[in-house]
Amino acid sequence: MHISDGVLPISVTVGCYVASAALVAWSARRTRNEELPKLAVMTAAFFVASLVHVPFGPTSVHLIIPGLTGALLGPSAFLSIGLGLLLQSLLFQFGGLTALGANALMMGLPALACGWFFQRYKGRTQLRQAFVGGLAGAAGTALAAIILAILLVAGGEDFFGVAKIALLAHIPVIIVEGVVSAFTIGFLTRVKPALLQTSFLRQTKAAHG
Template identity: 65%
Template sequence: MHISDGVLPSSVALAGVAASAVIAVWSVRRTQPEDFPKIAVVTSAFFVASLIHVPLGPTSVHLLIPGLVGILLGDSAFVSIGLGLVLQSLLFQFGGITAIGANACMMGIPALVAGWIFRWLKGETLTRHVVAGIIAGGLGVVLAVLLLALLLMSGGEDFLGVAKLAMVAHLPVLGIESAVAGFTVSFLYRVKPDLLRSPPTLKAER
């Protein structure tokens, strides 16, 4: 799910670049240097996840994992997704360079929202963590699809038509990502719960 060059009007592409630059600066300022290795690992996972294709009739859709990135990185998720998208665009030719801002907003904002929702819902128990992970993982995909339809609407497409089509196409991805987020959260809660804590909390404990 990447927007290519020439799909969006230039005004929307420029607005996307401006918005993503502002959010990226905010995200960098919220990032602790101690989290760099964790961000690198999650960014690598996000970068490679787009190569995992789910066959769907004559075409296929690939994993997006904005929800999982948001769960693991919190406010730093936008930097991670922006860097991953730049490298995907340069190395894989996924998405256009001119649409990089719009793509970053389309994937980064759902990641941030999913991170906030996860932190809001996670509670203290394993069950609540897993449920919050499943919801946040699915929410990332749903928000990304809605933002895609919103961006394509600026290019003259019908919002509801695109949203329905993209949502139906990404239903298998939604299911897979919810399950992956649930399993990941469950595993990390038992093995290394520190990774599920947001950076400010981590800092306050020291």
């Protein structure tokens, strides 16, 4: 779920912009300059993955995948998510630019946290990696929902009810996201484990000379 323009108080909007600009700068610094074009191409892949809809009872939910992005890209994930959101706003008619900072924080912070969590606890066996990946996927969406609720509540007590509903609405997504992430990570451990090393950008670089 995206925050649309005009919802948050102007001070929160500007604060989120400043915070996410700082995080983007940090994230870009952690990514090597030559890798930036590659990161751009990968962002396209994550963007496409986030368009996948999964049926859930009578409705369908679409994946947000902050957890998976974090697990695969590590510190570069924040930059990638910011770029994805910018693209969505520029080209896919999604909302304006004032809420961009808040949305980047909402998706990017969970990605960083889950990426760190996944790398820290993934262990060695395939089963454990899939399990930790699933946890990271579910936690990514849960954290995003919590940040959304906090940002909404920043508008004052009038927004408590909306924040609660927004949190509840994310529960099905959290479940679906966790299971799908577990399967995706499990698939990658079997097919291309190199992708799950956060420093994989550097490794492939070395392989290509």
